[in-house]
Amino acid sequence: MADLYLKFDSVFFEKTRLSILTLLYREGRLSFNGLKEALGGTDGAVYTHLEKLRQAGYVARDKEIVDGSVSSQYSLTGLGRSEFKAYIGFLEGMLKEHSVEKK
Numbered sequence: 001m002a003d004l005y006l007k008f009d010s011v012f013f014e015k016t017r018l019s020i021l022t023l024l025y026r027e028g029r030l031s032f033n034g035l036k037e038a039l040g041g042t043d044g045a046v047y048t049h050l051e052k053l054r055q056a057g058y059v060a061r062d063k064e065i066v067d068g069s070v071s072s073q074y075s076l077t078g079l080g081r082s083e084f085k086a087y088i089g090f091l092e093g094m095l096k097e098h099s100v101e102k103k
Contacts, residue, residue, distance in 0.1 A: 011056040012083060016041065016049050021058065024076045025084045032072040050074060058083065 011017060016039065023030060023038055030038070036046045053059040058080035062073045076084065 008083070008087060009056070011052050012058065012087070014049075016045070017053055018087075020046075020049060020053060020074075021076065021080060021084050024059065024074060025081065029073055029075040031066075032074065035074060053080070 012021070019039060020035060023035060027034075032046065032050070035050070036043065039046055041049075050059060050061070054061060057077055060075050060077050062075070063070050064073060065071070
């Protein structure tokens with residue numbers, strides 16, 4: 001299990017940021033307000049986590065006009081998608097390893 005903490009950096013492997021990555025992986029693209037609503041966080045907290053993910057290269061932000069106002073839309077970058085897939089692969093491997101041990 002210690003491998004899990006060594007394999008992924010602290011930006012990726014933080015509960016709220018991992019939740020953001022999971023949502024973006026599943027949905028493809030979400031607005032700031034959509035992420036905030038799904039996470040139940042404050043503007044400042046969600047923005048801070050998104051900025052850390054952006055600075056690390058995991059998440060991209062695009063701005064678009066929706067109903068006359070600017071909306072920030074977030075999606076995974078290529079790096080974000082590949083790291084998230086590696087995370088899923090790691091968890092699947094752990095599950096397979098654990099199920100083999102139980103038999």
